[in-house]
Amino acid sequence: MQSEEYLVKQSIQGDTRAFEELVVQYHNKIYALAYRYMGNEEDAYDMAQEALIKAFRSLRSFKGNSSFSTWLYRVTTNVCLDELRRRKRRITPLSLDEPLATREGDEVEKEIADSSPGADILYEQKEFAQYIQELLNEMKPEHKTAIVLRDVMELSYEEIAEVLNCSMGTVKSRISRAREVLRKKISQRELLP
Amino acid sequence: MKCEQVRDMLSPYIDGMTSEKENKAISAHLENCSQCRQELEHLRSFCLALKNLSTPELPEGFAEDLRQRLVDEKTILFSPKKIKKPKKQGWIAxxxxxxxxxxxxxxxxxxxxxxxxxxxxxxxxxxxxxxxxxxxxxxxxxxxxxxxxxxxxxxxxxxxxxxxxxxxxxxxxxxxxxxxxxxxxxxxxxxxxxxxxxxxxxAKAITPKMADVFSTRLKVQNAGDSLKEVVQLAQSKGWNYEYGNSSTVVQALSGPGAGGLAIKVKESDVDKVIEALGGVGTASAPVHNQAELTEQYSEVEKQINSLQEKKQNLQQAECPDQAQISEVDQQLQNSLKQKAALDKDLQMVTVSILFVEDVNP
Structure with a gap:
């Protein structure tokens, strides 16, 4: 097996086989990441492919300051968020984690009617995952990325700071806030297993 | 420490991102506050649940799809760019x-x-x-x-x-x-x-003789070594090559004294040459050009005609001077060779490579 550095160099020269070898170990992770951002398998597939093609195209910009995997997550995150932003411009759905301003100028948390079959039903793991995914889909991008990168992908705070290109302080507060928002939603439905 | 302050820090605390001083303060508070302890437990189980979320499996054919898309992408990224000529030129003329x-x-x-x-x-x-x-x-x-x-x-x-x-x-x-x-x-x-x-x-209209040339600048560490490398590459692949300053096509395009190397291949092989150059250095996107060889071609043709005539005259002389005939014959052969080389230039596509050393400041 060739070293990562060598494969990166070869890929920059246009060697597609070298690039395939370079990224094959990340296929699953990239797909999982894209799935968490996009919320469905079809979009996740397309975005994971798109992210890897974009990585091939812009490999010259990878300077080796971060690890290759972090750089790849960054490309994937950008591709997915760009796509979500593009879609949002067309349809503006109601964001559930954004406080609703009242006439008096106060802000209240939005609450939605629970359409689930009943709070006491134990959800199977898959259903729970789907349920969390639904909530993630409704979250602001900055909260969503924080939860996904930290709690789903298990990246370190340093790596998240590199992926999101922001400071450690920002990462800390975003993760904290994102967990709080998501937990509030779940506790509202009393579904936490 | 107040409960509110502690709860704000619980998230980084479970990730081990709080300082030693903070850790001590939080631990001390947790010992005495059951509510905050409960909150900590909730947060831990929540994070664990997220970690264990099931993700659908990667669909089959992902790698194959990627391979195909990469090949397509490569042809776009690394294909020679042809210079478009305005279509209206003919109408204007x-x-x-x-x-x-x-x-x-x-x-x-x-x-x-x-x-x-x-x-x-x-x-x-x-x-x-x-x-x-x-x-x-x-x-x-x-x-x-x-x-x-x-x-x-x-x-x-x-x-x-x-x-x-x-x-x-x-x-x-x-x-x-x-x-x-x-x-x-x-x-x-x-x-x-x-x-x-x-x-x-x-007097008849002279048809212009144009040869296709793709010029590329190859960024390398050492021009001399890379030149040898490309020559070896050309030899191993069986491509015809000439040094840039001896190639008629390169001279016609850039003037005499142009350095580098000229590889002559079929048009369909140009991509292969560019791809192979990638292994030696960083090749710039090839620029398509045409070298006009009309003058050189008619010059050679004229020379051949006059030499043939001269030879004929010598042969028809009463006592033919054999030495002179063979000398003229030699010249004639040279000219014919030149013409053959030009014919080849016109049929083949030349990839002109200029080696540029990548000097680090």
Whole structure:
């Protein structure tokens, strides 16, 4: 097996086989990441492919300051968020984690009617995952990325700071806030297993 | 520490992102506060649940799809860029030619050209009897006479315009102009009757000889080593190569003294060459160009003709000088070789590589 550095160099020269070898170990992770951002398998597939093609195209910009995997997550995150932003411009759905301003100028948390079959039903793991995914889909991008990168992908705070290109302080507060928002939603439905 | 402060720090606390001082304060608080302990447990189980979320499996064919897309992407990224020529050029040329023709016809029918031409010719004749003005006279004659005038007649009487012809045509102002009969070049006046005759009667349009060239700059660490590397590469692949300063095509394009290497391949192999160069250094996107070899080609052809004639003359001599014949023969062979090389240049595509050393500051 060739070293990562060598494969990166070869890929920059246009060697597609070298690039395939370079990224094959990340296929699953990239797909999982894209799935968490996009919320469905079809979009996740397309975005994971798109992210890897974009990585091939812009490999010259990878300077080796971060690890290759972090750089790849960054490309994937950008591709997915760009796509979500593009879609949002067309349809503006109601964001559930954004406080609703009242006439008096106060802000209240939005609450939605629970359409689930009943709070006491134990959800199977898959259903729970789907349920969390639904909530993630409704979250602001900055909260969503924080939860996904930290709690789903298990990246370190340093790596998240590199992926999101922001400071450690920002990462800390975003993760904290994102967990709080998501937990509030779940506790509202009393579904936490 | 207050509960509110502690709860704000629980998230980084479970991730081990709080300082030692903070850790101590949080631990101390948790020992005495059951509510915050409960909150910590909730947060931990929440994070664990997220970590164990099931993700759908990667669909089959992901790698194959990626491979195909990469190949497509590569052809876009690394394909030679052809310089587009404006499509309207032909139309512009045609309309300019049309307008010029219309003006010509109008001028010849409306302006009193004949007396002007006659007076000019008289003046010209007196001034210089020796210098034949065949081509101009001929054109003038053609304007007035139409197609009947034979070039040979004109050629036999250099410097003299048959007055009878002119006189009879004075009234014929509206005579058709026939641009086809106008020779493409004015005859070389100093070469005598015979040369003029061939010039006038046998001059034909020269088709331009263009050779396709893709030029690329190859950024490398060491130009000398990389040149050797590319030469070895060309040898192993069986590609024809020439050093840039000896390649006619490269010279025609960049002038003599151009360095580098010229690889000659079939058009379909250009991509392969560019791809292979990627292994040596960073190749810039190839620029498509055409080198005009018309002049070189006609020069060589002319040389071959004259050498063949010379050889024939020598052979027909009463006592043929064998040494001279073989010398001429040698020259002839060289010229034929040159012509063959040019033919090859015209059929093949040349990839001209200029080695540029990537110097780190």
């Amino acid at each position: 045609a309309s300019v030619a049309g307008v010029a023709l219309a003006i010509g016809i109008y001028a010849s029918s409306a302006l009193p050209l004949a007396p002007m031409v006659a007076s000019w010719q008289d003046k010209h004749k007196k001034a210089d009897d020796n210098k034949p003005a065949v081509a101009i006279n001929e054109i003038i004659n053609r304007i007035y006479n139409g197609k009947e005038e034979k070039p040979k007649d004109v050629a036999q009487t250099p410097g003299e315009t048959p007055k009878t012809t002119q006189a009879t045509n004075k009234g014929n102002k509206g005579g058709p102009t026939d641009s086809k009969n106008v020779p493409p070049k004015t005859a070389d006046n100093n070469k005598g009757t015979e040369a003029q005759e061939t010039n006038v009667s046998t």
